[in-house]
Amino acid sequence: MKAPDNAVAESFFASLKNETFHLAKWPTRARARVRVAEYIEVYYNRARPHSTLGYRSPAEAWNDHFTHPLPTQLPLAA
Numbered sequence: 659m660k661a662p663d664n665a666v667a668e669s670f671f672a673s674l675k676n677e678t679f680h681l682a683k684w685p686t687r688a689r690a691r692v693r694v695a696e697y698i699e700v701y702y703n704r705a706r707p708h709s710t711l712g713y714r715s716p717a718e719a720w721n722d723h724f725t726h727p728l729p730t731q732l733p734l735a736a
């Protein structure tokens with residue numbers, strides 16, 4: 659049985675390490691946990707551009723989805 663593809667998870671953890679942990683040393687595990695939560699909730703999910711979203715942040719993609727929804731029905735072929 660082949661293992662599932664973990665590309666998305668590996669990409670996320672690489673971003674987390676490169677953008678957060680390689681930049682500083684954390685005095686306690688508690689502070690590191692808080693920083694991980696801040697990174698995910700404040701930066702990664704709201705502000706960081708994602709290539710899979712056309713280099714928009716998830717918040718921008720979410721807003722675009724509701725302000726410019728896709729048509730619910732495709733036009734019939736002529």
